[in-house]
Amino acid sequence: MNAPETTIPAVPEQSDAAPDWAEMRRESRNKLRRRTIEHIRNKTTDLAEAALLLDKSVYTDPARHADERRVLFQERPILAALSGDLPQPGDTFLFDEVGPPILVVRNKQGKVNAFLNMCTHRAAKLVTECTRKNRMSCKFHGWTFDLDGKLVGMPGKSGFAGIQLAERNLIPVPVVEWHGLIFVRAVPNGAPIDVEAHLGKAFANELAHLELEKAVPMKTTRIDVNSNWKYAMDTYGEGYHFATLHPSTIGALALSNIMSYDNYGPHHRLAMPRAEFLEYCDKPESEWPETGYNGLYYIFPNVVINANSIAGGRQFYGVSRVFPCERVDQATTLITTYKPGQMLHDTEVEPWTQMHDFIHKVVSTEDYSVSEEGQHNLNYAPDDFKPVLGANEIALQNIHKHIATLLAAEKK
Ligand code: FES
Ligand SMILES: [Fe+2]
Structure with missing residues (x-):
């Protein structure tokens, strides 16, 4: 899915005072790529302090679900x-x-x-x-x-x-x-709404350099899933399952269980190594080719922006949003693939729509099949069964902890 990107065009219409977003993207990419390749070399991943136990009711309790819909999806931005x-x-x-x-x-x-x-x-x-x-x-x-x-x-x-x-x-x-x-x-x-207060300054800066204001939608689809929205959302936040659940799709394109994680309060950014990063491990950074940006930006509570590469040096932004339905065990996902502003000189459409279709298929047939089966099983699991999020599932821990904190604050 990736060929080296040779140029990232300068941002047009840039005044003297405007930040050089392309340069900021490149710097951010370099830092992230350095960290991620270091993880590959050392066979490590970013970890939470410990594993986290969840109550199964997090996924099954209708009263909690109603609170989540109101507090997270209606009262907050x-x-x-x-x-x-x-x-x-x-x-x-x-x-x-x-x-x-x-x-x-x-x-x-x-x-x-x-x-x-x-x-x-x-x-x-x-x-x-x-x-x-x-x-x-x-x-x-x-x-x-x-x-x-x-x-x-x-x-x-x-x-x-x-x-x-x-x-x-x-x-x-x-x-x-x-x-x-x-x-x-x-x-x-x-x-x-105070967006910068909602995102925090540091995360806002990271998002700003993506120049999402120039992104053009190429295709949108919807996936309805018979699982709690968090069970669906959780599939986006770890690469631990790539090799096992996605052996011939995502698992062939990215390495499993290696992740660089940056926390920004309830939000975060993730980078899972693309498979070709393996080739760079025994080379000095000066010999790494120019590659596209790759990172997953999670905006609490339900948005993932996947900034990543398509073959031919192209970049795409895949925006996935998971929404709870009225029932605790039903959710819907909107996926839109955008052509980033720095790609608008490229008049092709198909590379983006094909990437969209690929992601839609993987999510609907691979990730969400697990979400549906897992959700079904939770109905029959013993009351004291506790799903566990490993320390390597740090991003999911962050989401679940913040949801719990907000719901608890609401009850006070
Ligand atoms: S004109 Fe809209 S409800 Fe009558
Ligand atoms: Fe997945």
Whole structure:
């Protein structure tokens, strides 16, 4: 899947004051690659202090599940889209995965707004298709709203004498667009989002250098899975299973049970070595070829951005998001593959759609088959059975610990 990347083009339209993101990516790549190859040489991996036991109820308890949906997915910032999903004024994006249907729309000035996707007449779903619009009209009785949510037209106005129509604008939800990431808080009229506080400065800097604001979506698919969302999410956070579960797919492309792990509070970044790194182990760094960036960025609680390489020196960003459904044992995953900004000179489409299809197939047929079987088994496991996360599954430990901490804080 990887051929050496020979050039990473400089970032266009860069003013004197703007950071050199391409150079920052290269530096970050070098540091990460150095660490990861050192792990291969020493046959080591980054480890937590100890193994961690979980209660099986973490995956099976409906009450805990309801708390997770509310506390993690509705009350806290959650990634709704990337800027490239609604690039032009008038573009709309529907985000229904966290419960309340949310409508994200780019207004005439290019600013992103988000609302409950609900007509203020009698609550019909206002927008049902992600198309470019000047105004949004409800299909039920034709109330019409502008791109800032203002009620600007309605048939039969005289029937609503005495009603304060100025109070019938769309109901906003907090939204922020930051370096190509669009976060919402799924609470009507909720508190504003401070993205850098949510991500932390150091992690925000790491994400900024990916230049996600220039990424262009190439393909999106959905995978429904009969497992708790965390059982599905857990498959993204360790390379311990590569050789055993994915012998002819991921396991042929990346080395098992070797990982460089960087913690950023609830978030983290992982790097698992690509198979060709083995060739570099007995060479000095000066002889390592220029390779693409490869790292997995996890944004708490449910996003993985896989910045990685495709054959021919190409790079892709694979964004996977796992969402809990209403039932404790059902989840849905949205996978979108983006062409990064530094690849836009490449007019090909297929390398990205093929990579997308490959990942979709591996996740749906290999990873999630295990998630479904494991979830099913947990229903029958003895009450005192405790799944265990090894010290080598440090990223999963980080996720589970932070979820537990947030839920406990909520109960106080
Ligand atoms: S519910 Fe939308 S116009 Fe009536
Ligand atoms: Fe996997």
